[in-house]
Amino acid sequence: MFLKDHNKTAMILKDQQISYSQLLNNVASFSKHLEGEVNKVAIFCENRFEWLYAFYAGWYKNAIVVPIDFMSSADDVSFILNDCKPEIIICSSQTAxxxxxxxxDLSFKIKQINVDEIRIEKQNNQTLFPIPDKNKTAVIIYTSGTTGLPKGVMLSxxxxxxxxxxxxxxxKVYEPNDRILILLPLHHIFPLVGTVVAPLKIGATIVFSPSMAADDLMSTLQNNQITMIISVPRFYSIIRKGIKEKIEKNKIAKLLFTLAEKKNSLSFSRKIFNSVHKRFGGNIKYMVSGGAALDKEVAKDLRTLGFEVLEGYGMTECAPMITFTRPGNVVIGSAGQPLKTNEVKIVDGEIVNRGRxxxxxxxxxxxxxNAVLKDGWLFTGDLGYLDDKNRLFITGRKKEIIILSNGKNINPEEIENKLASMSEIVNEVGVFExxxxxxxxIYCDDVKVKQAGIENVQEYLKWNVIDKYNQSVTPYKKVMKFSVVNEPLPRTRLSKQKRFLLPQLEAKDKPQQEKIPEPVFQEYILIKEFIQQQKAITVHPNDHLEIDLGLDSLDKVNLEVFLEQTFGVKMNEKEILSYPNVLKLAESIQEHKTKLAVEAIDWGKILREEFNVKLPESWFTHNLMKHAAKIFxxxxxxxxxxxxENLPEGPFILAPNHQSFLDGLFVAVFLKNKILKKTYFYAKEKHVRNKILKFIADKSNVIVMDLSDLKSSLRKLAEVLRNGRNLIIFPEGTRSFTGELGDFKKTFAILSRELNVPVVPVAIEGANKALPRGKIFPRPFKEVKVKFLNPILPSDHSFESLRDAVFEKVSSHLNLSKPNSKKS
Structure with missing residues (x-):
């Protein structure tokens, strides 16, 4: 039996707690919505309590459960549904x-159930959770994979x-008194079994982290006595990096770390790094790593800090474990030993597994x-070896072996590891033919590049990494070409490298700049830390605010407000940009400051400040012009x-994607007269400079935006919403060249969040073909679609998450690829 009443708390999310009794009741209640003969149930939903209700309700009804990544595109979801044909798909309002x-787009009929529309009711005659046939298919897990189309793995x-x-x-890793942290998306078998099914089977408590954000994660750890973290190597790399950076800044901490490294005792390390453990709640028993190989240095440093990291090896096809490290027997670099119920051997270098x-x-x-299952043995496609104690060591992936025309076989991971170890500035390496x-x-660590005083990264890597490596290996293993990229290498949701995308990456080197030592005066440090926090990038003294750091109009307003609040120095955008780099700006602030007081930017306060503005009023001709334009x-x-019908009552913000000059008109002509009269547009001041255009703008509900004084312009827009009117804001700020979505700025999100006004995402499709960028005359008879999507309420969002939520809605409706970044 996978679920029974253990008379205690089963699940926790923030301040919500669900007991085992409630969980059983809620599953039974939820199962009543799975009506009729149900063979398969798909779940397309983010991590939440209802995900589990849906999952166990499927088993309760003796159905096969098909979890789907909640971030999948409509095409990917459609592919999976058409492949396995479930009778029911369970979604949420977020994925609906x-x-x-x-x-x-399906070839069959399917029933959709939204968990946010289901009412959980008390069950008077709750039946015990059934014991399933052990040989029956329990789940079909679709592997995201690093190449090709996903395959449905049938697990019993x-x-x-x-x-x-x-x-x-x-x-014996899990015990009933454990509290397991849920971090990873549950459509993967690793977190599904490791953080849900196994702990709930034995009566442990599972705790959801609301998000992967540092604040959410740390508060969840500290408030819930978490005993076990289960995650992927990349997560542990980030943890280790953050802790090591703080240790490096403290001489005593560095000395203690060195001492702990030599002592090599978990109990000793836990005592001297007690403050670190308290940051994680003080109860962590094990950190479990899976999904990919854990970097040896990461494992070694976490052990030095007193954390026991248990590494396992497996794959979806084994639900997922093949080998696992026994507590107290950690050997760094090894993925542990086979389980008692399965057998592992090496065939021509490949790991093969047989068992239950x-x-x-x-x-x-x-x-x-049949290609992977032969005489009961699963051929994993991974390469490795077993030592004399039957411990497994992974060395690579068979399918990724590079075969050159001379017949030589090369394991790219071996070369990647060697290159990465040759310099601390190297963050990641990907090798392909x-x-x-x-x-x-090669992706480098910008901070370490600066710390090492390297002026020309390409030249440094050429002679200190590539050339040195080439001199140490046989000729066929030499790397003859290399590129430097300024973004992390592409990976799957479980951090496996997508090697097939490496050829598409282009080098994006910055022009080499004059070396400037890192300043230590307070004004520079505060400005640097502010920009880094705002943009989530590394800032150097010789960085140009636009060219190198990419500050957009809103970022410059943020900086403008910060400078005034912190140093008492008023500067507009032009004045800020008159300084060639961050250092020169900081030196000027140092000279002219009237105070020094760090404050958080309060957009609510800024938008509420008294601001006299006369809003333009539309003429009686406004609606006549709209109807004429619509006909035309x-x-x-x-x-x-x-x-x-999705347009709400009261003030709201329309947020369309931007494909052509006609987009505003395409949206406006469909608005009812009453709504249009209360809807305001904005135009950049440079587009309405002559008197005639200014007059037309003033009589057509157009707010003129002076981008050199964006703060005042935002106050104008806030005044529109405060007066019960509506706004149309294009989040991209400029038209797309290709029709694909550009970065979304968060101006609309600030207005929405601070004034509690809903945002209506609008998907415009085909406008770029009707009037391509650079063309004067529109192309006739092109199809243009305008979709007004469900409004998004700001109450549960930050500026960033609201911006991202609107982006996701528009993107999913257009079925377009997302850019690499959505930063404002």
Whole structure:
């Protein structure tokens, strides 16, 4: 039985607690919505209590559960649904729109259930959770993979049970008094079994972190006595980096770390780094790492800090464990030993596994199943070896082996590790074959580059990394080309490198700048830390505010307000940009400051400040012009709209993507007369400089924005909303060249959040083809669609999360690729 009443708390999320009794009741109540004959139930929802209700309700109804990544596009969801054809898909309000779009393309009928529309009721005759047939398929997990289309891995109840037995009876990692942290998305088998099914089976308590944000994570750890963290290597790398950076700044801490390293005692390390452990709640028993290989230095440093990191090896096809490290027997670099119920051996360098953990097969893919399952052995595709104590060491991935025209086989991971170890400035390395030569893509640590005083990164890497490496290896392993990139290498949701994308990366080197020593005076430090916090990037003294740091108009307003609040120095955007770099700006502030007091930027206070402005009023001709424009546009283009019923009562912000000069008109012509009269547009001051255009703007509800005084312009927009009117704001700020979404600025999010006004995302499709950028005359008869999407309320969002939520809604409706960044 996977679920029963243990007479204690089962789940925690912030201040919400659900007991085992409530959990059983809620599952039983939820299962009543799975009506009729149900063979398969798909879950397309973010991590939350209802995810678990849906999951166990599926098992309660003896159905196969198909978890789907809640961040999947409509096409990806549609592919999975068409592949396995579940009768029901369970979504949330957050995923409902993508779900509906995906379901519209299906070859069969499916019932959609929104967890936010389900009312949980008390069950008077609650039935015990059923004991399933152990050989029946329990879940179909679609692997995201590093290449190709996803495959549905069929896992039986016994596959899952043997994993639970391994960590509760064989290795005995889990105990009923444990509190397990849920961080990873539950559509992966690793977090599903490790942070949900196994702990709930034995009566432990699971605790959801509201997000991966540092504040949410630390408060969850500190407030809930977490005993076990289960995550991927990248998460532990970030933890280790943050702690090590603080230790490096403190001579005593550095000395203690060195001492602990030599002592190599967990109990000793826990005593001297007690403050570090308290930051994690003070109860961490184990950190469990899986999904990819853990960096040896990360494992070593976490152990020095007193954390026992248990590393495992597995794959979705084994639900997921194949080997696991026994507590007290950690060997850094090893992924542990096989479980008692499975057998591991090496065949031609490849790891193969046999036992109760091996999947039933790939759903509807007998040929692919037969390719990896041979005489009961699962051929993993991973390379490795077993030592004399049967400990497994992973050395690479068989499919990623590079075969050159001379017949030589090369393991790229081996080269990547060697290159990364040759200099501390190297953060990540990816190696691939191009033109029958080895090509390396290198991502460096900007902070360490600056600390090392390296002026020319390309030259440094050429002679100190690539050349030194090439001199130490046989000729066929030499790296003949390399590129430097300024962004992390592409990875899956569980941090496996997407090697097939490496050839698409381009070097984006900054022009070399004159070396400037890192200043230590307070004004510079405060300005630097403020910009770093705002932009989440590394700031150097010789960085230009626009070219190097990419400060946009809103960022400059933030900086303008910060300088005034902190130093008493008033500067507008032009004055700020008159300084060639951050250092020169800081030196000027040092000379002219009238105070020194660090304060947080209070946008609410800024937008509430008294500000006299006369809003433009539309003429009686406004609606006549709208109707005329609508007739003309419908004749000239194939113009359509949908979703007008989603417009809320009261003030709101319309946030459309921006593809052409006609976008404002495309949106406006569909608004009812009453709404249009209360809806304001904005125009950049440079576009309405002559008297005629100014007159038209003043009679057409157009707010003129002076970008050199964005703060005043924002107050104008706030005044519109405060007077019960509506706004149309294009979050991208400029038109797209290709029709793809650009970065969303957070101006609209600030206004929405501070004035508690809903945002209505608007997806405009086809406008870039009707009037491409650079063209004067529109192309006739092109199809243009305007979709008014469900409004988003600001109350549960920060500026950033609101901006991202609107971006996601528009993106999912357009089915466009997201850019690498959405930073404002």
């Amino acid at each position: 729109e993508v779900c509906s779009k995906a379901c519209s 109840f016994d596959n899952i049970m043997v994993n639970i037995e391994a960590v509760t009876e064989d290795v 953990n091996v999947m039933l097969g790939y759903y509807n893919r007998p040929e692919e199943t 191009k033109a029958d030569m080895l090509h390396a893509v 546009l419908k004749l000239y283009f194939r113009l359509k709209s949908e979703g007008l």
